Amino acid sequence: MSGGFVADAPEAALSTLFVPFDSGVLKLPADARVLFLRARAGVRLREIAQSGWLCEQGFLPFAGELARCGLRVGEPSPGETYPLVLLLPPRQRDEARALFARALDRLAPGGTLVASMAKAEGAKSGEADLRQLAGVAGSLSKHHCRVFWATPEAEAIDRALQDAWRALDAPRETPEGWWSRPGLFAWDRVDRASALLAAHFPADLGGRVADLGAGYGYLAAQLIARCPGIAALDLYEAEARALEPARRNTANALRAAGRDLPVGVHWHDVTRGLPQRYDAIVSNPPFHLGRADLPELGRAFIASAADALAAAGRLLIVANRHLPYEALLGARFAKVRQLALQDGFKVIEARGVRA
Structure with a gap:
């Protein structure tokens, strides 16, 4: 942990x-x-x-x-x-x-x-x-x-x-059809970084998957829609006010996909580790609190993900292009590659957890 x-x-x-x-x-x-x-x-x-x-x-x-x-x-x-x-x-x-x-x-x-x-x-x-x-x-x-x-x-x-x-x-629907509430991250829109990450979800992503810092559940809903090989999905979010919108959005995604998939929505501090092992983890990790940049917060998410992944597991993250995550990723994973660089954001895939 x-x-x-x-x-x-x-x-x-x-x-x-x-x-x-x-x-x-x-x-x-x-x-x-x-x-x-x-x-x-x-x-x-x-x-x-x-x-x-x-x-x-x-x-x-x-x-x-x-x-x-x-x-x-x-x-x-x-x-x-x-x-x-x-x-x-x-x-x-x-x-x-x-x-x-x-x-x-x-x-x-x-x-x-x-x-x-x-x-x-x-x-x-x-x-x-x-x-x-x-x-x-x-x-x-x-x-x-x-x-x-x-x-x-x-x-x-x-x-x-x-x-x-x-x-x-009270949770409300945004113009784009997502359940959310004021004060959550990007509460009234789809965050551009999250949309970029979702666009690069591999179709073969499968097994037990986790979304770290899930917010109102956008990425989790995209996993349900895009990745038919997922067997179980866990959302981890530290802000309690996000949990009910996340439950509604994942339930809607399951209905739209016609899927029956175990989905858990957990009030959890990711920086203190995860309680289960996963085949894949996705995240748009937070890197600030208030107006201050705190890249160590994102690094703590990466460390927890590496600790929780199976040996052959993979991590998919999106981050602002200036954030210095590559050194930690290289230390914790055997293979690290950039999948996209667009609009000031980078999507990175890391595979093969180092012992």
Whole structure:
């Protein structure tokens, strides 16, 4: 198993989130019950969190990092509310609006919702959205971030708008007919790199196959449509919100192909290894988190794939042409060849895992 990959926490946004408490403008609840949505591990969180805090995080590497820091990770029980709800809204606006709506569902009467965003990641829009939905009681700026909060009376919440925004997170069909949801990678289109990789799937690809970093299931659906020799297919994806769209898209692909094929959709951190052996693996591996290029993330995917492939297995990946994967591929596989170089992307096939 690989050692895993841990990205730096957004310390600026995390520190700014707690500024109103550090300055005495807001107080932590007496019963120490706090819900933190899209929580991230960080120094300030470890300092302030108590046993009554619940951290919710749908991206498995980040959830694992929270747990390793000794924080309680999970989802609130149905109907459970909290006197304080913290959140780090995402940049994607529909996803953020749905999160604001859901945060209000979890807010106890008289409770306070507190959000922090980097100014470069949409803080102005986020604050405006919360004001429109429930009013804003205050805001502060620090560390190039903005923290804003609301303690809304029930009648101050725009319930019709809340219902509309909550629905923004539901899986929806894109214009091209794929099930997806806002905030997923290339959520409203077919990614050009993935399309290029799918166009180079060999017709003789067969046996037990895995798709690493499957997203909403585009590559897996293409495997079902193009490769009749596949006997079983597993999708591995770290973002929990992608799993339901992936299940729908693979089910649609099976119906369209008239096939009865075992398909597993797994919430899994690929960088920590795979639980089974495979005859072939495909991937459009991630190489960034946020706006930062992190080629070591893609290299971790390649290492996990090599560890999980049968001796004669093969790996098919697509990547931006500048990413330095060839040295690792050459070290882990006997044969490495470039199948395509187009529109700034390269498709690479690697075969024969080195012992």
